[in-house]
Amino acid sequence: xxxxxxxxxxxxxxxxxxxxxxxxxxIEFPEDRARGDLTVNAFLLAKELRIAPPKxxxxxxxxxxxxxxxxxxxxxxxxxxxxxxxxxxxxxLLQEVLDDPTAFGQGTALAGRRLMVEYSAPNTNKPLHLxxxxxxxxxxxxxxxxxxxxxxxxxANLFNDRGIHICxxxxxxxxxxxxxxxxxxxxxxxxxxxxxxxxxxKEFAREVETHCAAHPEEFEVWKTQRLAQKDAPKADDxxxxxxxxxxxxxxxxAQIPLGAECTEMLRAWERGDTEVHALWNLMNxxxxxxxxxxxxxxxxxxxVVYRESETWTLGRDLILEGLxxxxxxxxxxxxxxxxxxxxxxxxxxxxxxDGTSVYITQDIGTTVLKAAQxxxxxxxxxxGDEQKYHFAVLFAILRHMGYAWASDLHHLAYGLVNLPExxxxxxxxxxxxxxxxxxxxxxxxxxxIRARDEEHRLEDAEVQRRAAVVALSALRFMxxxxxxxxxxxxxPKESVKFDGDTGARVLYAYARLRSMLxxxxxxxxxxxxxxNDPAEINLALTLLALPAAAARAARExxxxxxxxxxxxxxxxxxxxxxxxxVLRATDQELRAARxxxxxxxxxxxxxxxxxxxxxxxxxx
RNA sequence: GCACCCAUAGCUCAAUUGGAUAGAGCAUCUGACUACGGAUCAGAAGGUUGGAGGUUCAACUCCUCCUGGGUGCGCCA
Numbered sequence: 001x002x003x004x005x006x007x008x009x010x011x012x013x014x015x016x017x018x019x020x021x022x023x024x025x026x027i028e029f030p031e032d033r034a035r036g037d038l039t040v041n042a043f044l045l046a047k048e049l050r051i052a053p054p055k056x057x058x059x060x061x062x063x064x065x066x067x068x069x070x071x072x073x074x075x076x077x078x079x080x081x082x083x084x085x086x087x088x089x090x091x092x093l094l095q096e097v098l099d100d101p102t103a104f105g106q107g108t109a110l111a112g113r114r115l116m117v118e119y120s121a122p123n124t125n126k127p128l129h130l131x132x133x134x135x136x137x138x139x140x141x142x143x144x145x146x147x148x149x150x151x152x153x154x155x156a157n158l159f160n161d162r163g164i165h166i167c168x169x170x171x172x173x174x175x176x177x178x179x180x181x182x183x184x185x186x187x188x189x190x191x192x193x194x195x196x197x198x199x200x201x202k203e204f205a206r207e208v209e210t211h212c213a214a215h216p217e218e219f220e221v222w223k224t225q226r227l228a229q230k231d232a233p234k235a236d237d238x239x240x241x242x243x244x245x246x247x248x249x250x251x252x253x254a255q256i257p258l259g260a261e262c263t264e265m266l267r268a269w270e271r272g273d274t275e276v277h278a279l280w281n282l283m284n285x286x287x288x289x290x291x292x293x294x295x296x297x298x299x300x301x302x303x304v305v306y307r308e309s310e311t312w313t314l315g316r317d318l319i320l321e322g323l324x325x326x327x328x329x330x331x332x333x334x335x336x337x338x339x340x341x342x343x344x345x346x347x348x349x350x351x352x353x354d355g356t357s358v359y360i361t362q363d364i365g366t367t368v369l370k371a372a373q374x375x376x377x378x379x380x381x382x383x384g385d386e387q388k389y390h391f392a393v394l395f396a397i398l399r400h401m402g403y404a405w406a407s408d409l410h411h412l413a414y415g416l417v418n419l420p421e422x423x424x425x426x427x428x429x430x431x432x433x434x435x436x437x438x439x440x441x442x443x444x445x446x447x448x449i450r451a452r453d454e455e456h457r458l459e460d461a462e463v464q465r466r467a468a469v470v471a472l473s474a475l476r477f478m479x480x481x482x483x484x485x486x487x488x489x490x491x492p493k494e495s496v497k498f499d500g501d502t503g504a505r506v507l508y509a510y511a512r513l514r515s516m517l518x519x520x521x522x523x524x525x526x527x528x529x530x531x532n533d534p535a536e537i538n539l540a541l542t543l544l545a546l547p548a549a550a551a552r553a554a555r556e557x558x559x560x561x562x563x564x565x566x567x568x569x570x571x572x573x574x575x576x577x578x579x580x581x582v583l584r585a586t587d588q589e590l591r592a593a594r595x596x597x598x599x600x601x602x603x604x605x606x607x608x609x610x611x612x613x614x615x616x617x618x619x620x
Numbered sequence: 621g622c623a624c625c626c627a628u629a630g631c632u633c634a635a636u637u638g639g640a641u642a643g644a645g646c647a648u649c650u651g652a653c654u655a656c657g658g659a660u661c662a663g664a665a666g667g668u669u670g671g672a673g674g675u676u677c678a679a680c681u682c683c684u685c686c687u688g689g690g691u692g693c694g695c696c697a
Binding site: 619 | 623624625626631632633634635636637638639640641642643644645646656657659660661662677678690691692693694695696697
């Protein structure tokens with residue numbers, strides 16, 4: 001390993017000069033490569049060793065200068081800039097990349113650890129949309145990134161398939177949809193379920209209107225109470241009336257006939273009512289079938305699948321057991337809670353006064369179940385950042401319960417995906433559906449591919465296949481290259497463009513390399529010392545930076561680090577094509593050496609895109 | 621009211637975690653089209669890193685305050 005070898009050289013030079021050995025010597029890639037191929041930051045070392053940076057840099061430069069594989073080492077304002085011997089880079093690539101291309105970029109930081117990454121976790125009422133796409137891609141890719149760092153990773157999904165909201169769509173189907181099935185309409189089955197859910201809201205709102213119009217006296221009572229409250233709004237009748245109507249969504253739900261019927265249906269479901277379960281199974285079947293299709297199209301998959309309908313009762317016993325051990329306290333009103341004020345999380349109820357579970361109780365149960373079933377050392381959840389508090393509380397409770405693995409739980413919180421017009425709003429119909437977006441992007445990729453196939457040599461099926469790959473890679477790349485923590489703006493129009501910093505650019509670079517290598521025939525070693533064009537050196541150096549980028553991506557749970565590395569690699573590659581002839585190179589030794597560089601770049605592209613879950617094309 | 625997150629070029633995003641002259645792409649303007657695959661390359665222009673202080677040899681990065689945007693703070697999920 002070139003970088004490790006250089007670090008060793010630097011370390012022994014320091015030990016020799018000062019009699020002390022630094023814990024770590026970081027070999028960095030300088031921002032401006034005109035300064036040198038690689039650099040040693042003497043400030044970092046100086047801090048640990050308490051030696052003046054310029055002095056340390058000078059000592060190091062003197063020791064490393066001319067010391068193979070270093071050609072020259074120059075101390076400049078606290079840095080030691082290294083220029084390598086001409087053959088060092090390609091030799092390193094041959095060894096580190098081409099020896100075993102599939103292992104390139106792997107790390108050992110998480111070796112021996114068994115982790116679970118939960119992502120997607122959809123509500124069966126809602127077909128997947130743009131926000132879910134970010135979630136799915138992040139989860140799928142982060143799992144790959146962690147596995148690349150040496151962990152054994154299980155990918156998990158948890159279907160939110162029960163509860164009052166599920167009854168809403170069931171009831172709507174029963175009452176308003178005239179027995180229609182996906183086969184009748186030809187509609188994607190999860191979308192039919194989604195339509196039922198939307199229909200419920202509409203009908204419910206109508207009933208709320210009827211109720212409100214018929215009971216003006218109730219409004220007066222409500223208004224009096226509302227205005228007496230501490231956070232009372234201004235006495236504006238129109239605004240208050242709106243708030244009153246909105247309050248029926250939850251507080252007054254059962255006062256509305258449809259709401260009451262829905263609540264009764266939930267009770268029937270919990271009793272195990274045969275008829276309700278038959279309908280539930282039917283509609284769940286539709287939802288799951290639809291999701292399965294979308295997951296396939298998105299290229300995401302899971303090793304373990306949980307359903308809330310099977311896990312929702314799990315937490316209760318654990319709480320009761322914890323209550324006996326004094327982890328939780330029973331309040332005077334019968335509710336069970338935990339005091340997390342030491343963690344600044346306040347008090348949290350974990351069992352209602354009627355003994356039933358709350359949301360977090362289920363999560364406690366599911367988390368313990370997952371850990372026990374799979375012998376996990378740690379767990380990761382990919383869930384929107386609005387649930388940060390929820391997860392902070394969940395983790396704190398599990399620590400209080402004494403689980404050894406509770407210190408290795410992590411919430412990968414990601415920000416919203418906004419549209420250029422602002423937030424997606426289901427009421428305003430601005431939600432970008434995952435299936436639609438994928439289809440539209442694929443259609444545009446078809447046009448791009450056809451435009452480049454002037455002689456119509458490609459069959460429709462092949463065009464379609466390529467377009468699907470281009471579209472998926474473009475979307476994955478666009479959503480993954482951004483830091484997960486930050487909310488992002490996603491412009492559907494931009495996502496289907498294939499110029500610039502896009503997934504398509506990465507695919508293109510790969511296809512181009514592939515066809516060159518195919519045309520080149522058998523590779524031979526060539527003369528490594530002939531690679532001395534700056535474009536060649538940059539490309540080789542960028543390739544060697546993958547292991548560090550992949551390690552950082554794992555450390556930070558951020559696949560975007562790999563995406564940005566890919567962009568840099570592709571930029572270097574395009575520049576390399578432009579400056580250096582490969583197949584046309586007249587010197588056979590040089591041609592062979594450049595082809596080796598291309599082969600290493602292929603491995604880099606394959607490894608990097610694999611970490612992001614991007615499919616590639618041999619021909620574009 | 622309290623807590624957390626975000627703010628970088630006109631737009632979308634980076635910045636080796638406190639290190640050298642803050643970088644890419646898009647859009648704009650200019651150049652390279654008999655091109656190893658132009659879904660490309662080269663160049664120009666674009667910045668007081670929201671504002672004000674502070675710590676440091678060194679601050680986009682850390683601390684304090686302010687402004688603007690987002691999200692939480694349920695016996696909802």
